[in-house]
Amino acid sequence: MSAAAGTSLRVDAHPVLGDIGKFRELTIYLDGAPVTAREGETIAATLTAAGLNTFRYTKSGAPRRMYCGIGRCTDCVMVVDGSPNVRTCVTLVRDGMDVRTQRGLGSWSGVAAGSGGADHGAGMDGEGAGDVKR
Numbered sequence: 001m002s003a004a005a006g007t008s009l010r011v012d013a014h015p016v017l018g019d020i021g022k023f024r025e026l027t028i029y030l031d032g033a034p035v036t037a038r039e040g041e042t043i044a045a046t047l048t049a050a051g052l053n054t055f056r057y058t059k060s061g062a063p064r065r066m067y068c069g070i071g072r073c074t075d076c077v078m079v080v081d082g083s084p085n086v087r088t089c090v091t092l093v094r095d096g097m098d099v100r101t102q103r104g105l106g107s108w109s110g111v112a113a114g115s116g117g118a119d120h121g122a123g124m125d126g127e128g129a130g131d132v133k134r
Contacts, residue, residue, distance in 0.1 A: 008036075010049040026095040043088035043099055044069070044076050055088060056102040078102045 012020050023038035028046060037046040044066045047055065054063040055076045067075035071090035080086040081098050084106020088099070 008049050009051060010038075026093055028093050028095075028097040028099055030099050031101055037093040039093070041093060043078070043080065043086075043091050043093055043097070045089075046093050047088070047099070054101070057104070059104040077106070079106050082108075084108060 010020075014020065023040065026037045026039055027034050028037050028043070029035070030047065030050075030052070035046060035050050037043075041049075044055070048066065053065055055066060055078055056064050058064060064075040066089055067073050069076075069089045071087045074085070074087070076088045077085045078088050079100040079102050080088070080091065084102055
């Protein structure tokens with residue numbers, strides 16, 4: 001993460017909307033480290049506010065971060081509570097949630113995605129929205 005410890009990149013007061021107000025604080029865990037979240041925000045919003053710049057790495061090792069923010073691309077996918085390929089820009093935080101940086105296509109309990117079991121990453125080439133090969 002790039003934000004200094006204890007520093008938040010959240011907007012708490014807006015010149016047009018005014019004060020954002022109070023939120024119940026939750027704790028999620030990013031790769032085992034605690035991160036403060038706000039009830040009602042997405043995983044991607046929490047991680048962006050904490051200064052995270054890389055959400056996942058492609059099969060070739062290229063870093064990716066949130067791109068579209070509306071759940072259409074796959075650049076923000078991470079392993080959430082053991083499930084790979086979770087679109088973090090549209091998934092709300094829960095207290096105690098375990099979020100892991102995804103590498104490649106991710107895996108289900110140690111089994112590489114696409115090698116059997118449920119196909120929750122259908123259509124994902126592992127390279128991101130800007131790298132789709134046709």
